[in-house]
Amino acid sequence: MKANITLINGDGIGPEIVREAKKVLEAVSQKYNHEFIYTDIDMGGCSIDKYGVPLTDEAIEIAKSADAVLLGAVGGNVGNSKWYDVAPNLRPEAGLLKIRKELGLFANLRPALLYKELADACPLKTEISKAGFDMVIVRELTGGLYFGERYTKETDGVRTAVDTLVYNENEIRRVAKVAFDIASKRRKKVISVDKANVLDSSRLWRNVVEEVAKDYKDITLEHMLVDNAAMQFVMNPGQFDVVLTENMFGDILSDEASMITGSIGMLPSASLNESKLGLYEPSHGSAPDIAGKNIANPIATVLSAAMLLRYSLGLDKEAGDIENAVEKVLKDGFRTVDIYTEGMNKLSTSQMGDKIVEYI
Amino acid sequence: MKANITLINGDGIGPEIVREAKKVLEAVSQKYNHEFIYTDIDMGGCSIDKYGVPLTDEAIEIAKSADAVLLGAVGGNVGNSKWYDVAPNLRPEAGLLKIRKELGLFANLRPALLYKELADACPLKTEISKAGFDMVIVRELTGGLYFGERYTKETDGVRTAVDTLVYNENEIRRVAKVAFDIASKRRKKVISVDKANVLDSSRLWRNVVEEVAKDYKDITLEHMLVDNAAMQFVMNPGQFDVVLTENMFGDILSDEASMITGSIGMLPSASLNESKLGLYEPSHGSAPDIAGKNIANPIATVLSAAMLLRYSLGLDKEAGDIENAVEKVLKDGFRTVDIYTEGMNKLSTSQMGDKIVEYI
Numbered sequence: 001m002k003a004n005i006t007l008i009n010g011d012g013i014g015p016e017i018v019r020e021a022k023k024v025l026e027a028v029s030q031k032y033n034h035e036f037i038y039t040d041i042d043m044g045g046c047s048i049d050k051y052g053v054p055l056t057d058e059a060i061e062i063a064k065s066a067d068a069v070l071l072g073a074v075g076g077n078v079g080n081s082k083w084y085d086v087a088p089n090l091r092p093e094a095g096l097l098k099i100r101k102e103l104g105l106f107a108n109l110r111p112a113l114l115y116k117e118l119a120d121a122c123p124l125k126t127e128i129s130k131a132g133f134d135m136v137i138v139r140e141l142t143g144g145l146y147f148g149e150r151y152t153k154e155t156d157g158v159r160t161a162v163d164t165l166v167y168n169e170n171e172i173r174r175v176a177k178v179a180f181d182i183a184s185k186r187r188k189k190v191i192s193v194d195k196a197n198v199l200d201s202s203r204l205w206r207n208v209v210e211e212v213a214k215d216y217k218d219i220t221l222e223h224m225l226v227d228n229a230a231m232q233f234v235m236n237p238g239q240f241d242v243v244l245t246e247n248m249f250g251d252i253l254s255d256e257a258s259m260i261t262g263s264i265g266m267l268p269s270a271s272l273n274e275s276k277l278g279l280y281e282p283s284h285g286s287a288p289d290i291a292g293k294n295i296a297n298p299i300a301t302v303l304s305a306a307m308l309l310r311y312s313l314g315l316d317k318e319a320g321d322i323e324n325a326v327e328k329v330l331k332d333g334f335r336t337v338d339i340y341t342e343g344m345n346k347l348s349t350s351q352m353g354d355k356i357v358e359y360i
Numbered sequence: 361m362k363a364n365i366t367l368i369n370g371d372g373i374g375p376e377i378v379r380e381a382k383k384v385l386e387a388v389s390q391k392y393n394h395e396f397i398y399t400d401i402d403m404g405g406c407s408i409d410k411y412g413v414p415l416t417d418e419a420i421e422i423a424k425s426a427d428a429v430l431l432g433a434v435g436g437n438v439g440n441s442k443w444y445d446v447a448p449n450l451r452p453e454a455g456l457l458k459i460r461k462e463l464g465l466f467a468n469l470r471p472a473l474l475y476k477e478l479a480d481a482c483p484l485k486t487e488i489s490k491a492g493f494d495m496v497i498v499r500e501l502t503g504g505l506y507f508g509e510r511y512t513k514e515t516d517g518v519r520t521a522v523d524t525l526v527y528n529e530n531e532i533r534r535v536a537k538v539a540f541d542i543a544s545k546r547r548k549k550v551i552s553v554d555k556a557n558v559l560d561s562s563r564l565w566r567n568v569v570e571e572v573a574k575d576y577k578d579i580t581l582e583h584m585l586v587d588n589a590a591m592q593f594v595m596n597p598g599q600f601d602v603v604l605t606e607n608m609f610g611d612i613l614s615d616e617a618s619m620i621t622g623s624i625g626m627l628p629s630a631s632l633n634e635s636k637l638g639l640y641e642p643s644h645g646s647a648p649d650i651a652g653k654n655i656a657n658p659i660a661t662v663l664s665a666a667m668l669l670r671y672s673l674g675l676d677k678e679a680g681d682i683e684n685a686v687e688k689v690l691k692d693g694f695r696t697v698d699i700y701t702e703g704m705n706k707l708s709t710s711q712m713g714d715k716i717v718e719y720i
């Protein structure tokens with residue numbers, strides 16, 4: 001097949017890890033005789049430096065016309081980088097929020113699983129981790145508090161700031177369907193997380209999710225309050241299969257879930273819209289302190305490329321090849337420094353990319 | 361001294377644990393010749409059963425006129441208890457939100473520390489927990505999303521729900537001061553948690569917290585994004601001394617923090633207003649499944665009573681006596697079932713209360 005892929009290097013380690021993912025995509029494309037056409041766009045801090053904004057309209061148009069977008073990482077260290085002096089809508093993250101909105105990327109999929117080979121890095125004690133865990137968080141990505149109206153006003157010398165959390169039932173329904181569809185292909189359990197004992201938006205959320213559940217007779221649905229979910233991730237992560245939640249809760253919980261795996265450098269993510277266009281990026285950040293050193297772990301980005309093949313291009317077999325190659329590389333003891341343990345084979349960023357290619 | 365203490369048994373294990381805490385208060389009162397006068401009020405499910413509402417106006421008046429309020433726990437299992445069919449404002453938790461608002465309890469203090477004697481229960485692996493951790497979360501409790509305007513409307517057959525997150529600078533300033541005051545008596549570090557890369561309320565939060573910090577020259581202030589904080593609690597809890605945050609982030613993070621201690625049955629909490637009136641309660645819930653069995657752990661409630669003596673009555677020495685007694689009980693190997701490990705001495709709820717009294 002022929003496909004247009006937009007590449008966004010971004011900031012920090014972004015360029016290095018995208019380079020390896022592209023290598024891997026090319027290996028698959030050769031093996032299966034596909035033709036992938038790549039177009040680079042700027043986003044984040046590098047775009048601010050060049051154009052004064054984190055994402056230009058031209059760049060958005062290019063992304064919109066692509067079949068899929070692969071992103072490295074954007075931004076720097078908040079509060080400790082030149083970009084954070086500028087107005088909020090001109091910061092690196094503003095580009096991320098903008099592309100999500102413009103491309104309608106309402107469903108953010110974040111797998112969080114314990115790699116058997118990397119279990120030592122798991123911060124949880126063995127009694128909890130030995131059973132293993134493997135969940136996917138489905139986070140609503142274009143609604144809620146991060147996209148509602150917000151303002152700061154001053155009355156009689158007192159500043160007041162307001163943010164608004166808004167959800168309509170259609171926004172909830174479409175992301176719930178994504179979660180149930182994914183659960184259908186997994187262990188058939190959805191845990192929907194909300195704060196329905198307090199918030200109106202959470203009560204509507206729970207309501208609509210229950211309506212959607214009626215169309216998925218073989219899926220078990222449970223509801224969990226967000227404070228409890230934050231506890232359960234630590235105490236009993238094995239109970240989760242698909243976790244469905246709204247934007248802000250998903251932001252917090254998906255990062256917590258990544259962290260309990262101990263291997264955030266391994267975790268990909270996909271953000272999907274109503275057609276097949278998706279944005280794929282590693283779950284980790286731009287890691288400015290190790291940028292340019294050829295030591296970053298490219299695996300999360302490589303696995304994001306696999307998700308790209310599966311969800312945007314429908315190339316399941318090709319995606320599987322990449323995932324198997326990564327698994328084999330791990331099994332054979334190859335490691336970047338972030339996941340290195342004694343006795344293993346230490347590889348640089350580019351060596352890791354080459355090794356994965358070799359196994360494809 | 362003479363003091364009026366309002367007792368709220370609440371639901372589930374509430375009555376059992378409050379009974380033990382009262383025993384301990386009485387022991388201290390005898391030792392130091394104080395006179396504590398107790399008045400019981402109903403709140404939560406039991407109040408719904410009696411009066412149809414989770415908290416009556418009469419009950420609030422009694423609490424308002426007291427020097428301090430000690431609460432067991434309210435509510436049942438959400439979604440699995442008769443009270444959760446009723447309208448949101450008639451549910452057990454509505455009583456909790458109402459008493460917070462009516463008493464102006466804007467600062468919620470929740471210590472989360474690893475007990476050396478109970479370190480085995482910590483869900484984190486030894487490499488992380490061996491350094492120990494001891495933090496206090498200061499959560500703003502009467503503002504933000506849980507108290508803003510909310511409504512659900514239907515337009516053209518589509519339901520939309522809205523919640524509003526509002527903070528003014530005075531609300532932020534007063535809770536920030538509480539956090540800095542506490543840090544002054546501890547390890548002199550405040551980490552303020554927000555989502556300032558997206559929310560207006562968080563940007564105002566960060567701003568005001570920095571203004572307050574100017575009056576506390578010896579305290580180090582750091583800012584951390586909430587998604588990162590959820591990760592750091594798991595990876596490196598030892599870095600936190602005082603964590604300052606807004607209502608909803610505090611709800612999620614304080615539960616996560618309790619859980620990483622592995623001893624949620626041990627953790628007290630205090631909710632303070634601008635005068636000295638405070639509400640004290642254990643960090644755990646009403647545990648309906650073990651109610652009435654005399655096996656619940658009363659220590660969190662007993663330690664909440666110690667916080668009551670310290671913060672509302674200014675009785676530091678008496679509070680210290682309770683805390684020391686609890687420590688000694690643990691050191692001598694006495695345990696309720698939730699914290700029992702082999703070789704220890706298993707005690708019932710009432711035996712644990714008696715044992716603490718014995719050590720006072």
Ligand SMILES: CC(C)[C@H](C(=O)O)[C@@H](O)C(=O)O
Pocket residue numbers: 093096097251557558587
């Ligand atoms: C950078 C920020 C706006 C973003 C978010 O909170 O959505 C990030 O934390 C993420 O989770 O992708």
Ligand SMILES: CC(C)[C@H](C(=O)O)[C@@H](O)C(=O)O
Pocket residue numbers: 197198227453456457611
């Ligand atoms: C019951 C609920 C309203 C309450 C809250 O979220 O404030 C509880 O979770 C807590 O943390 O005390």
